[in-house]
Amino acid sequence: xxxxxxxxxxxxxxxxxxxxxxxxxxxxxxxxxxxxxxxxxxxxxxxxxxxxxxxxxxxxxxxxxxxxxxxxxxxxxxxxxxxxxxxxxxxxxxxxxxxxxxxxxxxxxxxxxxxxxxxxxxxxxxxxxxxxxxxxxxxxxxxxxxxxxxxxxxxxxxxxxxxxxxxxxxxxxxxxxxxxxxxxxxxxxxxxxxxxxxxxxxxxxxxxxxxxxxxxxxxxxxxxxxxxxxxxxxxxxxxxxxxxxxxxxxxxxxxxxxxxxxxxxxxxxxxxxxxxxxxxxxxxxxxxxxxxxxxxxxxxxxxxxxxxxxxxxxxxxxxxxxxxxxxxxxxxxxxxxxxxxxxxxxxxxxxxxxxxxxxxxxxxxxxxxxxxxxxxxxxxxxxxxxxxxxxx
Numbered sequence: 002x003x004x005x006x007x008x009x010x011x012x013x014x015x016x017x018x019x020x021x022x023x024x025x026x027x028x029x030x031x032x033x034x035x036x037x038x039x040x041x042x043x044x045x046x047x048x049x050x051x052x053x054x055x056x057x058x059x060x061x062x063x064x065x066x067x068x069x070x071x072x073x074x075x076x077x078x079x080x081x082x083x084x085x086x087x088x089x090x091x092x093x094x095x096x097x098x099x100x101x102x103x104x105x106x107x108x109x110x111x112x113x114x115x116x117x118x119x120x121x122x123x124x125x126x127x128x129x130x131x132x133x134x135x136x137x138x139x140x141x142x143x144x145x146x147x148x149x150x151x152x153x154x155x156x157x158x159x160x161x162x163x164x165x166x167x168x169x170x171x172x173x174x175x176x177x178x179x180x181x182x183x184x185x186x187x188x189x190x191x192x193x194x195x196x197x198x199x200x201x202x203x204x205x206x207x208x209x210x211x212x213x214x215x216x217x218x219x220x221x222x223x224x225x226x227x228x229x230x231x232x233x234x235x236x237x238x239x240x241x242x243x244x245x246x247x248x249x250x251x252x253x254x255x256x257x258x259x260x261x262x263x264x265x266x267x268x269x270x271x272x273x274x275x276x277x278x279x280x281x282x283x284x285x286x287x288x289x290x291x292x293x294x295x296x297x298x299x300x301x302x303x304x305x306x307x308x309x310x311x312x313x314x315x316x317x318x319x320x321x322x323x324x325x326x327x328x329x330x331x332x333x334x335x336x337x338x339x340x341x342x343x344x345x346x347x348x349x350x351x352x353x354x355x356x357x358x359x360x361x362x363x364x365x366x367x368x369x370x371x372x373x374x375x376x377x378x379x380x381x382x383x384x385x386x387x388x389x390x391x392x393x
Contacts, residue, residue: 274301
């Protein structure tokens with residue numbers, strides 16, 4: 002049976018980008034570029050997949066007969082902008098971490114500058130548009146007050162009923178209009194339903210970054226790998242940057258028995274296999290013997306092939322409205338990533354009331370418990386109204 006991923010329907014510009022990002026045993030890479038190669042599309046893909054800092058450092062070594070100087074200059078300019086952006090975020094990260102520490106709020110930074118330093122050794126080689134950090138949920142209100150005192154404004158987009166925000170959502174966003182910095186405070190690593198390690202467990206395994214002079218903490222290596230895989234899979238690996246992060250992590254020394262245990266307990270080992278296969282086949286990352294338990298059977302390969310859909314066009318799951326065909330495919334793919342038990346929890350979660358139920362039938366807050374038995378009828382009512390033809 003052929004275990005090779007099919008990428009024939011991806012743009013050749015994307016395939017060239019992947020070639021540049023691959024792990025290589027030598028530096029004598031001479032790509033073949035057709036006369037109809039679309040350099041404008043290549044640049045759009047580099048920006049969409051957030052890998053332009055790495056591409057800038059790799060493409061400058063190629064002959065100008067292969068790569069137009071305008072392309073090199075554009076990537077170089079973006080690289081410089083990103084360096085300043087990451088320095089800006091790094092300074093704010095250190096400041097927020099110090100402020101929270103002084104107020105007895107333990108903080109774990111998930112991505113941003115700490116990840117650039119941890120995986121690439123330098124701030125400039127990874128992009129980040131915001132700062133994501135995790136705190137214990139019981140400190141959320143105090144953390145929000147501290148940020149408001151610094152001038153951050155809350156993007157209060159979460160609609161909730163019967164405290165479902167605690168598990169249906171996983172972060173809240175703050176923006177500083179003068180500093181032009183966005184922060185995401187997480188109280189969960191991922192949206193629910195689903196089990197996660199407690200903050201106390203994660204804190205015990207934390208590490209301190211060498212990026213800053215004052216203490217700033219990030220997840221332990223094994224926790225970080227599981228987090229990055231679950232995050233990338235949840236977004237369909239629709240940005241190559243997330244896969245390059247996995248490529249970098251696979252080169253580190255990890256306790257693979259611990260990683261497997263974490264996937265078994267909180268996620269799905271097949272999702273770990275999906276990430277490993279994608280990194281191996283698209284980026285030439287080595288699969289070691291200790292990684293092989295993740296890629297046994299055909300399911301990890303099937304999940305990896307399903308993710309190629311997101312690379313065939315520039316799918317952006319963050320910009321609404323997402324095209325209907327993409328939304329349908331994504332919903333189906335997310336369901337396929339789950340274990341049987343996770344699928345059961347997911348289906349059961351639909352029985353918990355949604356804010357839309359309160360919009361359909363407003364009730365006093367003390368009677369909100371009635372939405373549990375009423376939910377099926379309210380759901381049918383909304384669906385019926387949506388299907389009714391408009392009167393001419």
